[in-house]
Amino acid sequence: MADTLFWLYLINSVLLINHEIDSAYWKEWNLFRLPGGIKGFLMIHIPLVFAILYGLILVYQSTFAGLILSLLISLGGIFAFCIHLFFIRKGRAEFRTPISLFILISILAVSIAQLALTLISLT
16 A cells, blocks of 8 residues: 555646646746745745655655655645636636646646545545
8 A cells, every 4th residue: 555655646746736837837926926926935835845756755764754745745735726716617718728627637636646645545
């Protein structure tokens, strides 16, 4: 089960990081009204990407902290899908390309599986 969680975490990390690359293309800082433009956006992502990658190491090592980060990453993925769906339904033009939608839908599917396996592992 630990191996499966590792691979789900890795796949989700790749999807989430690719989504963040897509987010830079769409200037997501404007969508969420974040200050600092691209500079602020990039600065926010330094610790986020570090935490994602460090969590992968901790999941591989089967630590409790790894399970907590796995929980946060999977919930973050579900949130990312939901908030972007909200904006799409409000008529926003961002994230409507086939690849953007594919990434978001994939994040949702993998995040749900990762969340379930993480919760099982926590019990």
